[in-house]
Amino acid sequence: MTTSTATSTPILEARGLVKTFGHVVGLAGVDLELHAGEVLAIIGDNGAGKSTLIKCLSGAYTPDAGQILVEGRPVEFHRPDDARRAGIETVYQTLAVSPALDIASNLFLGREQRLPGVRGSVFRMLDKKGMRDRAKQQVEDLGISTLQSMTQAVENLSGGQRQAVAVARAAAFGSKVVILDEPTAALGVRESAQVLQLVRDLRDQGMPVILISHDMPQVFEVADRIQIQRLGRRAAVITPQTHTPQEAVAIMTGAMVVT
Amino acid sequence: MTTEPQDTALVDHPLEVLTDAGLTQPPSPLDRVRTVLHRYPALSPALVLILSMIAFGLLNDRFLSTANLSLVVQQVAVIGALAIGQTLIVLTAGIDLSVGAAMILSTLVAAGVATDHGWPGPLALFAALVIGVATGVINGVLVTRLNLPPFIVTLGTFNVFTAVALLYSDGATTRGIEMPGLLTWTGKSFTVGGAQITYGVVLMILLYVAVAFALSQTSWGRHVYAVGDDSESARLSGIHVTRVILSVYVTAGALFAAAGWILMGRVNAASPNAGVDANLDSITAVVIGGTSLFGGRGALWGSLIGALIVGVFRNGLSLAGYDPLYQTLAVGVLVIVAVSVDQWIRKARA
Numbered sequence: 349m350t351t352s353t354a355t356s357t358p359i360l361e362a363r364g365l366v367k368t369f370g371h372v373v374g375l376a377g378v379d380l381e382l383h384a385g386e387v388l389a390i391i392g393d394n395g396a397g398k399s400t401l402i403k404c405l406s407g408a409y410t411p412d413a414g415q416i417l418v419e420g421r422p423v424e425f426h427r428p429d430d431a432r433r434a435g436i437e438t439v440y441q442t443l444a445v446s447p448a449l450d451i452a453s454n455l456f457l458g459r460e461q462r463l464p465g466v467r468g469s470v471f472r473m474l475d476k477k478g479m480r481d482r483a484k485q486q487v488e489d490l491g492i493s494t495l496q497s498m499t500q501a502v503e504n505l506s507g508g509q510r511q512a513v514a515v516a517r518a519a520a521f522g523s524k525v526v527i528l529d530e531p532t533a534a535l536g537v538r539e540s541a542q543v544l545q546l547v548r549d550l551r552d553q554g555m556p557v558i559l560i561s562h563d564m565p566q567v568f569e570v571a572d573r574i575q576i577q578r579l580g581r582r583a584a585v586i587t588p589q590t591h592t593p594q595e596a597v598a599i600m601t602g603a604m605v606v607t
Numbered sequence: 608m609t610t611e612p613q614d615t616a617l618v619d620h621p622l623e624v625l626t627d628a629g630l631t632q633p634p635s636p637l638d639r640v641r642t643v644l645h646r647y648p649a650l651s652p653a654l655v656l657i658l659s660m661i662a663f664g665l666l667n668d669r670f671l672s673t674a675n676l677s678l679v680v681q682q683v684a685v686i687g688a689l690a691i692g693q694t695l696i697v698l699t700a701g702i703d704l705s706v707g708a709a710m711i712l713s714t715l716v717a718a719g720v721a722t723d724h725g726w727p728g729p730l731a732l733f734a735a736l737v738i739g740v741a742t743g744v745i746n747g748v749l750v751t752r753l754n755l756p757p758f759i760v761t762l763g764t765f766n767v768f769t770a771v772a773l774l775y776s777d778g779a780t781t782r783g784i785e786m787p788g789l790l791t792w793t794g795k796s797f798t799v800g801g802a803q804i805t806y807g808v809v810l811m812i813l814l815y816v817a818v819a820f821a822l823s824q825t826s827w828g829r830h831v832y833a834v835g836d837d838s839e840s841a842r843l844s845g846i847h848v849t850r851v852i853l854s855v856y857v858t859a860g861a862l863f864a865a866a867g868w869i870l871m872g873r874v875n876a877a878s879p880n881a882g883v884d885a886n887l888d889s890i891t892a893v894v895i896g897g898t899s900l901f902g903g904r905g906a907l908w909g910s911l912i913g914a915l916i917v918g919v920f921r922n923g924l925s926l927a928g929y930d931p932l933y934q935t936l937a938v939g940v941l942v943i944v945a946v947s948v949d950q951w952i953r954k955a956r957a
Contacts, residue, residue, distance in 0.1 A: 428845075448904050
């Protein structure tokens with residue numbers, strides 16, 4: 349990927365997304381652009397359309413109107429698998445990890461690798477050691493130092509470590525975009541800091557991240573650009589350099605209008 | 608990273624991570640025991656089996672004789688085989704109350720087509736397999752497509768299969784000599800070092816080896832655990848949850864037919880009255896074997912150990928001269944103790 353294409357064509361783009369639920373309008377024509385190597389935060393009050401927007405991007409909802417483009421190509425998502433195949437990985441608030449399975453098994457859950465030769469093709473044997481090694485490599489490449497042994501059951505991990513497992517899985521396997529839905533909502537101060545560091549590490553490796561968060565100081569600490577949703581529309585896109593958190597809240601609540 | 612240095616040193620020791628997650632006191636010896644049991648679900652039943660064998664050996668010196676022990680294993684073969692399919696279903700957080708009825712139905716159909724219609728042995732056996740698979744498909748489709756709780760589905764199909772079996776056979780028993788030899792072949796035995804081993808026992812052990820392999824070495828097995836552990840997480844991870852659950856019920860159905868083959872050899876007949884306790888006994892074996900009724904946790908070999916524990920208690924108590932009712936009482940107590948221990952072990956979750 350060259351720098352010129354990365355800046356001209358967004359990795360992920362949404363144009364005029366509309367999603368209604370009966371009489372309730374979730375999205376009233378929302379645009380979004382995500383470029384390579386940036387953290388785009390999405391903030392907004394409850395009911396502003398944050399989750400609906402994310403669910404359209406991750407394939408959980410199909411928008412009524414509008415277009416989603418991955419690297420400039422239009423795509424259509426009907427289920428989460430479609431988005432995943434297009435390279436969009438979502439870390440849900442519930443994390444979607446299997447507590448009783450170990451870290452390596454969780455990283456490869458749903459895309460296990462088999463041994464070469466007869467053992468893999470006839471006996472369908474898993475390449476357990478290979479997956480462990482690749483999991484370790486993946487975790488090291490991401491600079492995650494809180495996960496040591498890949499054979500540890502996820503249920504024995506702390507909240508921050510579980511989040512790290514979910515993020516590592518999302519960032520692995522050639523994904524192009526990682527969406528994090530309220531990744532620190534259930535975490536303590538120290539663990540939140542670890543997750544934010546992880547977000548920065550992902551960005552520094554060129555992986556664009558969409559971060560949904562309620563935590564204003566956190567958003568201003570880690571985001572490159574901030575998209576503010578209000579009443580199912582994009583109210584503004586600001587940066588931490590041009591606006592203060594107070595102004596962001598004002599835009600969110602409608603007290604301030606950006607044109 | 609902002610991680611403190613001790614954080615990385617701790618991760619290899621789950622116990623201390625527990626403390627890290629909020630417990631202020633160092634783990635007590637009891638916590639350590641619990642964590643080990645949590646990690647190896649077949650460990651506590653294995654200990655119970657060994658201790659009970661020593662106890663019954665002390666009560667009666669005939670108990671530990673080769674002849675008696677091989678008898679225990681033969682008595683256990685049918686329930687042990689049923690427990691394989693039951694374990695698969697319980698691992699997905701389901702339960703199957705129709706296992707015994709499905710098994711009986713398959714044996715009656717095999718005997719029926721062989722004696723009434725003159726089908727040769729292999730074909731009659733194949734018919735039993737088809738019936739077993741069909742019962743699995745019915746249960747699986749009802750559970751996955753209609754989204755009904757497995758408990759209710761299999762309570763219903765238990766009655767349906769039982770009634771169909773009685774209607775089909777008119778309640779009549781077909782004796783072993785009337786059937787092709789293949790159907791009761793599992794009752795034949797060979798001798799190794801003074802121990803009499805039936806082919807049914809060998810078949811049961813082969814089934815354990817095959818299914819244990821699939822559970823521990825293939826992605827299918829991993830998906831079975833993941834679905835039982837947290838089906839929503841499994842779905843979001845891209846696993847086809849309904850397909851996995853359906854495959855589990857169908858596989859279990861085939862295994863129940865295999866258990867039926869072992870049963871025909873064991874009782875040398877196909878009878879609608881054989882194995883009436885089989886439904887609950889198979890669940891007992893699975894639960895005593897350390898597989899959690901909440902799904903996602905357990906080891907298949909634990910179920911064999913669980914079946915052996917039930918067999919040892921029944922045989923040991925009768926050798927020691929107790930009324931057979933005490934066997935039933937002991938098995939009941941064992942189940943309650945096993946589920947209590949499971950609940951306690953599950954609290955080791957961080």
